[in-house]
Amino acid sequence: MESEKIPAVDKEIRKWGTKHESLIQVLHGTQESLGYLPEEVLTYIAKKMNVSLSKIYGVVTFYNFFKLTKDAEHVITTCLGTACYVKGGEAILNALCNRLDIKPNEITKDGRFTVRTVRCVGCCGFAPVMVVDGKDIHGKLTPETAIDILEKYM
Amino acid sequence: MKTYRIHALVCAGTQCLAAGGNGFKDALVEELKQHGLTEEVLIVETGCMGSCQLGPRMVVYPEGIMYTRLSPEDAKEIVEEDFLKGRPVTRLLWKQDEKQFLTLHETPFFAKQTRIVLRNCGFINPEDITECIAQGGYESLARCITEMTPKDVIKIIKDSGLRGRGGAGFPTGLKWELANKQISDTKYIICNADEGDPGAYMNRSVLEGDPHSVLEGMAIAGYAVGAQKGFIYIRAEYPLAIKRLEIAIKQARMSGLLGKGILGTNFSFDVELRMGAGAFVCGEETALINSTEGKRGEPRKKPPYPVESGLFGKPTVINNVETLANVSVIIEKGADFFRQFGTDKSPGTKAFSLVGKVNIAGLIEVPLGTPLRTIVFDIGGGIPEGHTFKAAQTGGPSGGVIPAKHLDIPMDYENLPQLGAIMGSGGLIVMDETSCMVDVAKFFLKFTVDESCGKCVPCREGTRQMLNILEKITSGLGTMEDLDLLEKLGNVIKQTSLCGLGQTAPNPVLSTLRHFRDEYIAHVKDKVCPANVCSMKAKK
Amino acid sequence: MEKIKSIDELRRLKEQSQAFLKTRQKDVKVKIYISVDKEENTNASRDVLLAVLDELKERDFSDFQIIEKAPMGSDIKEPFMALERDDLVIYYSNITPNMAREIIVSHAIKGQIVSDWVSKRSNL
Ligand SMILES: Cc1cc2nc3c(=O)[nH]c(=O)nc-3n(C[C@H](O)[C@H](O)[C@H](O)COP(=O)(O)O)c2cc1C
Ligand code: FES
Numbered sequence: 001m002e003s004e005k006i007p008a009v010d011k012e013i014r015k016w017g018t019k020h021e022s023l024i025q026v027l028h029g030t031q032e033s034l035g036y037l038p039e040e041v042l043t044y045i046a047k048k049m050n051v052s053l054s055k056i057y058g059v060v061t062f063y064n065f066f067k068l069t070k071d072a073e074h075v076i077t078t079c080l081g082t083a084c085y086v087k088g089g090e091a092i093l094n095a096l097c098n099r100l101d102i103k104p105n106e107i108t109k110d111g112r113f114t115v116r117t118v119r120c121v122g123c124c125g126f127a128p129v130m131v132v133d134g135k136d137i138h139g140k141l142t143p144e145t146a147i148d149i150l151e152k153y154m
Numbered sequence: 155m156k157t158y159r160i161h162a163l164v165c166a167g168t169q170c171l172a173a174g175g176n177g178f179k180d181a182l183v184e185e186l187k188q189h190g191l192t193e194e195v196l197i198v199e200t201g202c203m204g205s206c207q208l209g210p211r212m213v214v215y216p217e218g219i220m221y222t223r224l225s226p227e228d229a230k231e232i233v234e235e236d237f238l239k240g241r242p243v244t245r246l247l248w249k250q251d252e253k254q255f256l257t258l259h260e261t262p263f264f265a266k267q268t269r270i271v272l273r274n275c276g277f278i279n280p281e282d283i284t285e286c287i288a289q290g291g292y293e294s295l296a297r298c299i300t301e302m303t304p305k306d307v308i309k310i311i312k313d314s315g316l317r318g319r320g321g322a323g324f325p326t327g328l329k330w331e332l333a334n335k336q337i338s339d340t341k342y343i344i345c346n347a348d349e350g351d352p353g354a355y356m357n358r359s360v361l362e363g364d365p366h367s368v369l370e371g372m373a374i375a376g377y378a379v380g381a382q383k384g385f386i387y388i389r390a391e392y393p394l395a396i397k398r399l400e401i402a403i404k405q406a407r408m409s410g411l412l413g414k415g416i417l418g419t420n421f422s423f424d425v426e427l428r429m430g431a432g433a434f435v436c437g438e439e440t441a442l443i444n445s446t447e448g449k450r451g452e453p454r455k456k457p458p459y460p461v462e463s464g465l466f467g468k469p470t471v472i473n474n475v476e477t478l479a480n481v482s483v484i485i486e487k488g489a490d491f492f493r494q495f496g497t498d499k500s501p502g503t504k505a506f507s508l509v510g511k512v513n514i515a516g517l518i519e520v521p522l523g524t525p526l527r528t529i530v531f532d533i534g535g536g537i538p539e540g541h542t543f544k545a546a547q548t549g550g551p552s553g554g555v556i557p558a559k560h561l562d563i564p565m566d567y568e569n570l571p572q573l574g575a576i577m578g579s580g581g582l583i584v585m586d587e588t589s590c591m592v593d594v595a596k597f598f599l600k601f602t603v604d605e606s607c608g609k610c611v612p613c614r615e616g617t618r619q620m621l622n623i624l625e626k627i628t629s630g631l632g633t634m635e636d637l638d639l640l641e642k643l644g645n646v647i648k649q650t651s652l653c654g655l656g657q658t659a660p661n662p663v664l665s666t667l668r669h670f671r672d673e674y675i676a677h678v679k680d681k682v683c684p685a686n687v688c689s690m691k692a693k694k
Numbered sequence: 695m696e697k698i699k700s701i702d703e704l705r706r707l708k709e710q711s712q713a714f715l716k717t718r719q720k721d722v723k724v725k726i727y728i729s730v731d732k733e734e735n736t737n738a739s740r741d742v743l744l745a746v747l748d749e750l751k752e753r754d755f756s757d758f759q760i761i762e763k764a765p766m767g768s769d770i771k772e773p774f775m776a777l778e779r780d781d782l783v784i785y786y787s788n789i790t791p792n793m794a795r796e797i798i799v800s801h802a803i804k805g806q807i808v809s810d811w812v813s814k815r816s817n818l
Contacts, residue, residue, distance in 0.1 A: 081352030125206030240762020
């Protein structure tokens, strides 16, 4: 495997140990440093932790959080939890997708943007809400303000 | 000891930060420097104060003056007028119905609330264990392990009538007693902080605002049942709560309040965090156990119940965040104190996240049995922009709707099921006449179809079929038979699914069918969506 | 952060930490009201305030709150200071920083009203 990815995995395995119960935490940590979980990394984890690759795939694909492919540069997550739904979250999603000319979960051709949905980020008092790159939360959106925010990243 | 004449409590909950709270705090720090007040004014970053819609917020003690909707530009005026001259900046006060309120306690939002679980949220610095100790934190744990037997502890919790706040309302004392009776060298306590209900953030607020209350509750549970190890299973979507918990665990260990031989006794208890990875079903206790073991989060068959054979096959108590946050108060003040609030069968309080079409959305806590009307109209200030209340949804994807006709229903574990709703974990979403109830049902069903883990057929296939029918109805192609079919199918799924997810998945459909059948019929017969939400491609 | 070794140590730590939180609590032994409002007196009042803070710190007394007050009307000369202690409010008017220090030491801390300077008293 490409050597530059190994240290990230090794660090997590050192932190959590090779017991099977640590698998999800190791995957979390690895994805946090690499951005996604490439196949060769999963193979490496399988060997190191002595778990079958199929089992790892089973876990990775079960949870929404894990990604097998490289993500867009900017990930925009629109909330479609109940509070956001009631306050028009879907209109936000549509506006963003239209502006970028993609469907939800697709990545723009230049690899820069993707729009995803999430079920509640716990900011329901500010519904409708979107999160940029997993950290910048914007609330009380209208389709127009959502586009304004998006354009700042363009 | 260093004292500060002014404590400026700035909300640093996720929502206030999202609304720009950090920018305000930075500006405030700068202004204090400019005016040479850093020795006189202490800035405290707290957890959520409740009225999230009015954030970013700050409360200035000793007087408790509350400022709302702050922007960085406001910092200068507050420092010069309030901090230096004692003149409240009235333009930033809470205004409602043409009145303005100087302190939180004067507002109608606060007046009808009772804060037990949220006692410290917004009042202390959650990243400083000494502030928590000043408020009596860990004293209940200390008393339990030095003065009481595990049986005594269980007795108080049983007498208090505390019921699990994670949704099902199972009596907590009984759960602990069952676990206590198991003979095993190893037992576990798990705190369920998965908070999967979309539209609910009570647990997140407690973890962000008062993480030690949960750790203390877990340690007391550990003492009561004979466990030495606890896990907190928390959603990965809550990075701030995770950070605050990590700090809290570290400080508790350093203070000898977690770890080996707590307070010089021979009781040892430690807590570790486990992050979830975005699967709703993992909130279900047996799925959660699988996930904590590093596996796919699929539910297990019950029995055996977790108290008999849970994590790694050992007896395990799983309790919700809010349940655990109640524990130390009950130990401190007694079962009778707790029973002063709420109803006979549902004692205590419940935190709700009051959101949706309501004037003052936020985190609230009321005695169980408080009428829905009080919550929506007195606390929440009613429905905005001249719209009218249509329904409130509780219990998320497992719950149902409460129509306007039943606004006076007491919110507790007995009354809600009678309307086909459930208490759930505390998400309370208010809807006005612009929401279509068929669409709402479809929304929740989509959710369950996505989140069904696929292990059992009724849930995996049945919910898919129900969704197909709803899609038919909302595009104007439904028939009256479809309504009956929905009901029939729903009942089969409820009875035959493996876990709570499937067993409750049809509830949103069944409850809207029950209370808003007219609206379904309008979609089917007249081919119109009365709320004008559904696209109804096939016009009559 | 040191390990707490017994329930008594925990209770001691609790008391100490409570002192730090006095500014946020409802119940304190002494409430000190200081006028700060009038523009022309701002400096004079601020000097009084700083003297008060300094004296409290010097004496290591923490069971107090300081509340800034608007002027009390014409009968009380600025800068004024009022002390609420033992259910009684005592007003001192036309004070200087040095007077303020003495009021803190004898009235706030020891509970002895400085009668010579009292301009008004009232029950709570
Ligand atoms: C599909 C499903 C999702 C659930 N999600 C949660 C959750 O997010 N948080 C929670 O505390 N309990 C959740 N529960 C309830 C748990 O299974 C369990 O009853 C609860 O954690 C027990 O704690 P308590 O007795 O303190 O309420 C869920 C149950 C089901 C069936
Ligand atoms: S529903 Fe969108 S943040 Fe909770």
